[in-house]
Amino acid sequence: MKTLAKLAAAAAMVLPGTAVAEDLDMILNWVPTADHSPYFYAQQQGWYEDAGLNVSIDAGQGSSASAQRVGAGRSEVGVADMATSLVAKSKGADIVAVMVVYANSPQGFYWLKSSGIEGPEDFPGHKIGNPPADASRVMWPLFAETVGIDPDSVDFVNVSPQAKITSLKSGAIDITSDFYNEHDLKVREFGDDLGFVAWRDIGINPYGNSVIFNGEYMEENPEVVEKFTEITQRAFKACVDDFDPCLDALVEDVSGLDRDNQRDQWGRIKELMRDPTTTSVALGAFNPERMQDDYEMVEEYFDIDEPFDVTTVYTNEHLDESITMTEE
Numbered sequence: 001m002k003t004l005a006k007l008a009a010a011a012a013m014v015l016p017g018t019a020v021a022e023d024l025d026m027i028l029n030w031v032p033t034a035d036h037s038p039y040f041y042a043q044q045q046g047w048y049e050d051a052g053l054n055v056s057i058d059a060g061q062g063s064s065a066s067a068q069r070v071g072a073g074r075s076e077v078g079v080a081d082m083a084t085s086l087v088a089k090s091k092g093a094d095i096v097a098v099m100v101v102y103a104n105s106p107q108g109f110y111w112l113k114s115s116g117i118e119g120p121e122d123f124p125g126h127k128i129g130n131p132p133a134d135a136s137r138v139m140w141p142l143f144a145e146t147v148g149i150d151p152d153s154v155d156f157v158n159v160s161p162q163a164k165i166t167s168l169k170s171g172a173i174d175i176t177s178d179f180y181n182e183h184d185l186k187v188r189e190f191g192d193d194l195g196f197v198a199w200r201d202i203g204i205n206p207y208g209n210s211v212i213f214n215g216e217y218m219e220e221n222p223e224v225v226e227k228f229t230e231i232t233q234r235a236f237k238a239c240v241d242d243f244d245p246c247l248d249a250l251v252e253d254v255s256g257l258d259r260d261n262q263r264d265q266w267g268r269i270k271e272l273m274r275d276p277t278t279t280s281v282a283l284g285a286f287n288p289e290r291m292q293d294d295y296e297m298v299e300e301y302f303d304i305d306e307p308f309d310v311t312t313v314y315t316n317e318h319l320d321e322s323i324t325m326t327e328e
Contacts, residue, residue: 021054022224027078028060034265037250038235044249051227071095076217082207089313090304094215097314098229099284102208103275106179107199124153129173136177184264206294229318237323278325285316
């Protein structure tokens with residue numbers, strides 16, 4: 001995809017009277033799935049191209065990697081979890097978020113009711129399986145404090161993202177953490193035996209995946225950032241209103257995706273996109289008070305190297321306030 005885009009840009013440079021498109025390398029937080037469909041939809045519709053933007057979309061390897069890559073200027077724009085972006089900023093990454101996708105935290109814990117666990121109060125003495133660097137493991141002391149249990153009362157087991165369901169099913173672990181996106185997969189797998197608690201429902205609700213730009217690039221190319229953000233916001237709104245064309249764009253560009261699973265994911269993603277700010281101010285808008293709370297949470301539970309003013313790491317100024325998230 002990137003190679004073709006660069007060839008097209010090179011061809012435009014040699015054609016007299018042809019405007020040269022601005023190259024934008026976009027690094028996702030992970031492999032493309034439903035929450036990335038608006039970018040592919042905007043690209044398929046020619047919205048980026050019509051605005052003079054030559055956007056290439058690359059699969060990522062986690063929010064930390066994408067935040068570091070954008071922060072170092074190796075990609076102009078990307079997608080990363082906001083808490084992870086705050087940590088990266090403290091370590092010198094030059095990043096500014098221009099739009100939040102997950103206005104609600106996607107984090108949650110899953111277990112089987114047949115194990116005897118009825119809720120978080122029953123977690124002590126059980127095994128929680130997730131990857132070593134999983135954000136929910138890093139933030140576990142906050143979760144334990146919130147639900148009133150001893151942080152040292154559980155054992156953590158290293159489990160890859162792909163092995164969470166099988167490990168839970170086999171009894172190798174009692175509890176696992178996962179994003180709400182794939183909630184329906186677990187419902188189909190375990191039915192009424194599935195237990196679940198969303199972090200946002202117990203008062204732990206940091207912002208999740210957001211669109212970030214390299215700060216230096218943003219200062220030097222404000223019109224490009226404006227165009228990209230406006231188009232992307234419009235694409236998300238279009239997908240909220242009618243997901244089928246966006247799903248078509250995603251599966252045509254990304255192989256191996258199950259349409260029904262992606263449609264289920266999008267239904268959950270819309271729940272994560274919806275909060276009082278995105279429904280009243282603008283789709284994708286940050287709330288300043290929540291951002292300050294997130295910064296203080298990250299400062300306490302993550303490894304902040306250099307403190308900074310949280311207002312320097314996000315902005316709502318490029319969002320169209322006439323575009324808001326639906327109430328339901």
